[in-house]
Amino acid sequence: xxxxxxxxxxxxxxxxxxxxxxxxxxxxxxxxxxxxxxxxxxxxxxxxxxxxxxxxxxxxxxxxxxxxxxxxxxxxxxxxxxxxxxxxxxxxxxxxxxxxxxxxxxxxxxxxxxxxxxxxxxxxxxxxxxxxxxxxxxxxxxxxxxxxxxxxxxxxxxxxxxxxxxxxxxxxxxxxxxxxxxxxxxxxxxxxxxxxxxxxxxxxxxxxxxxxxxxxxxxxxxxxxxxxxxxxxxxxxxxxxxxxxxxxxxxxxxxxxxxxxxxxxxxxxxxxxxxxxxxxxxxxxxxxxxxxxxxxxxxxxxxxxxxxxxxxxxxxxxxxxxxxxxxxxxxxxxxxxxxxxxxxxxxxxxxxxxxxxxxxxxxxxxxxxxxxxxxxxxxx
Numbered sequence: 381x382x383x384x385x386x387x388x389x390x391x392x393x394x395x396x397x398x399x400x401x402x403x404x405x406x407x408x409x410x411x412x413x414x415x416x417x418x419x420x421x422x423x424x425x426x427x428x429x430x431x432x433x434x435x436x437x438x439x440x441x442x443x444x445x446x447x448x449x450x451x452x453x454x455x456x457x458x459x460x461x462x463x464x465x466x467x468x469x470x471x472x473x474x475x476x477x478x479x480x481x482x483x484x485x486x487x488x489x490x491x492x493x494x495x496x497x498x499x500x501x502x503x504x505x506x507x508x509x510x511x512x513x514x515x516x517x518x519x520x521x522x523x524x525x526x527x528x529x530x531x532x533x534x535x536x537x538x539x540x541x542x543x544x545x546x547x548x549x550x551x552x553x554x555x556x557x558x559x560x561x562x563x564x565x566x567x568x569x570x571x572x573x574x575x576x577x578x579x580x581x582x583x584x585x586x587x588x589x590x591x592x593x594x595x596x597x598x599x600x601x602x603x604x605x606x607x608x609x610x611x612x613x614x615x616x617x618x619x620x621x622x623x624x625x626x627x628x629x630x631x632x633x634x635x636x637x638x639x640x641x642x643x644x645x646x647x648x649x650x651x652x653x654x655x656x657x658x659x660x661x662x663x664x665x666x667x668x669x670x671x672x673x674x675x676x677x678x679x680x681x682x683x684x685x686x687x688x689x690x691x692x693x694x695x696x697x698x699x700x701x702x703x704x705x706x707x708x709x710x711x712x713x714x715x716x717x718x719x720x721x722x723x724x725x726x727x728x729x730x731x732x733x734x735x736x737x738x739x740x741x742x743x744x745x746x747x748x749x750x751x752x753x754x755x756x757x758x759x760x
């Protein structure tokens with residue numbers, strides 16, 4: 381994997397451009413590895429052919445390629461006729477939010493949570509129904525969910541696996557959610573773009589494959605964006621289970637919500653059809669890096685920091701409660717260690733003492749990041 385500093389400092393992505401050259405970034409969820417060869421080849425071939433005009437072939441292949449991928453890796457085959465393409469997971473999420481809810485309606489999220497979920501709710505005039513998860517196990521609590529709902533609650537934003545916790549919610553948790561959704565007639569939007577990046581034999585569970593009650597009340601969102609670190613391609617696919625929502629989407633003007641570009645569709649199809657070897661190599665690195673962070677935390681090399689074991693993703697949710705940086709560790713570490721983590725408070729009001737560390741980098745860079753954090757904690 382080509383993750384050397386010279387290459388990383390030379391690209392224009394925000395991860396390595398946002399902060400100064402003395403800062404090691406471990407914040408935004410991009411990987412530091414070189415792009416999978418099938419993706420590069422697909423893009424290069426289109427450019428070399430001059431094939432940049434009207435071309436529906438890659439777009440037409442997008443949903444079948446995703447369905448094949450889901451069946452191969454996650455033992456669920458979405459109904460292709462019930463799927464459609466979007467320009468990103470958030471594009472799909474916000475489109476469903478606007479079609480299914482009205483200003484003032486309640487939308488459930490499980491915090492700490494990926495910050496744009498909360499932003500999407502608030503900026504659209506909907507009401508956040510915040511159901512907090514609690515460590516150390518971060519399990520869904522059905523009683524807490526029930527207690528948070530009221531007559532205006534219309535939708536649940538779910539994240540499976542969970543960002544930033546790295547939880548893979550299990551059968552029991554999903555079945556409990558299904559029962560609540562059925563009882564309260566809630567639509568579920570399940571963002572499953574992290575599903576390919578599991579560890580230690582943990583298997584991603586598409587929630588509609590677990591409980592039949594979710595089949596016609598769930599929108600499942602998939603993308604190659606996290607699996608292959610190609611968020612800039614702007615391409616996602618969604619399986620739209622609810623018939624009424626499919627009708628609402630079909631009733632929109634044909635260009636109202638846009639679509640992925642030909643290049644982004646071709647690159648994504650190439651990833652799903654031919655990226656298996658690259659993904660296996662990357663997953664082995666990610667699991668080794670996760671274990672590296674866990675071991676160094678367990679040995680006390682980040683004094684006072686606690687961390688649960690992520691079952692998926694390349695994100696470590698670090699608890700600085702017992703450190704001098706508990707008030708806002710991300711800000712303190714940027715100033716004192718020149719390490720950029722994602723700031724815990726962005727993920728929810730209960731996350732003040734946390735920070736999210738992206739460990740999808742080379743072992744050398746990861747060790748330097750952890751060394752700097754440890755040194756800053758020791759000096760206070």
